[in-house]
Amino acid sequence: MTAADAEGKCPFCGEANTCMAKSRQPCWCIAATIPAELVELVPAPAKGKACICQACVRRYNRDPASFRSR
Structure with missing residues (x-):
């Protein structure tokens, strides 16, 4: 996967x-x-390079502890 590909994917x-x-x-x-x-x-390799998707933001907001544990 190239850096450009990684930018288009959610790091989670x-x-x-x-x-x-x-x-x-x-x-x-x-x-x-x-x-x-x-x-x-x-994750460190994705910091400042990849955006978090809407679905993961919603999942985190619903249950931060569960999101962190997966």
């Missing part, structure tokens, strides 16, 4: 993160509240 679930940060369209995350605690869980 590996699914497409649908990030629009590098496009002219506004990204969903502009209006989202992403907990700092979740961002801290991003």
Whole structure:
């Protein structure tokens, strides 16, 4: 997997993160509240390179302890 491929995948679930940060369209995350605690869980190689997908943000917000344990 190339670095460009990794940028398009969520570092937690590996699914497409649908990030629009590098496009002219506004990204969903502009209006989202992403907990700092979740961002801290991003694996070191993906920090600052891969965005967390909406589904993982929702999963974390529903049950942070369960998300951390998987």
